[in-house]
Amino acid sequence: MNIESILESIPPLAVYLAVGLIIGIESLGIPLPGEIALVSAALLASRHTLDISPVWVxxxxxxxxxxxxxxGYTIGRRFGMPLFERLGKRFPKHFGPGHVALAEQLFSRWGVWAVFFGRFIALLRILAGPLAGALRMRYPYFLAANAAGAVCWAGGTTAVVYYLGLAAEKWLSRFSWVALVIAIIAGIGLTLLLKERTRNLIAQLEAEHDWETLRHAK
Structure with missing residues (x-):
């Protein structure tokens, strides 16, 4: 059985449910590859041999x-900031003091816009809901920003990837595979650069947090 046959055997409903479930769990505050799931599903929808609708994706x-x-908002509102302290001890790579401090800084500066734009940023995509609840953001404002961000992120990402997938065959017929490899490497490089910048900001905030802890302990 080749890859095409395997893909054709996947029920479209299973793809929709998988996308919704993975992104829902990630938005709840559990680190999962929601963006990868969405991009993969949108690419599958661009294949004319598969009965997967980009609209439903x-x-x-x-x-x-x-x-x-x-x-996530409900959980954060119920347990407050101590929730992040407990999570930080168990999952320091995702909920360390630097991660939470950076997210709080963005919330303090941008307010509900942090919820909207957080959908496009990996760190805030995980923390936005629980943190908004813990910081007592008014729910109607949170819901409006959350829904608007979700529509723009999900709809925009799906549309862009879908149409890129449709154009891929024509594009590859005009350009060599070398051009495709260069484009992929450039995209990966930009992603790694953004992640490195975020990592540096987190490290800086964690160092400041450790210094404050040490100063108060004296």
Whole structure:
């Protein structure tokens, strides 16, 4: 059985449910590759041999994001900031003091816009819901920013990837595979650069947090 046959055997409903579930769990505050799931599903939808609708992919991602963020908001509002302290001890790579401090800084500066744009940023995509609840952001404002961000992120990402997938065959017929490899490497390089910048900001904030802890301990 070749790859094409395997892909054709996947029920479209399973793809929609998987996308919604993965993105919903990620939005709830559990680190999962939501963006990868969405991009992969949108690419599958661009294949004319598969019966996967890009509209339903975007809808599943949007619904999962809104529901997941809402549950995360409820949990954050119920348990408050101590929740992040406990999570930071158990999962320092995702909920360390630097991660939370950076997210708080963005929330303090941008307010509800941090929820909207957080959908496009990996760090805030995980923390936005629980942190908004813990910081007592008014729910109507949170819901409006959450829903708007989810629609723009899910719909925009799905549309861009879908149409890029449709154009890929024509594009590859005109350019060599070398050009494709260069484009992929450039995209990966930009992603790594953004991650490195975020990592440096987190490290700086964690160092400041450690210094403050030490100063208060004296």
């Amino acid at each position: 975007g809808a599943a991602a949007t619904i999962g994001a809104i529901i997941g963020d809402t549950i």
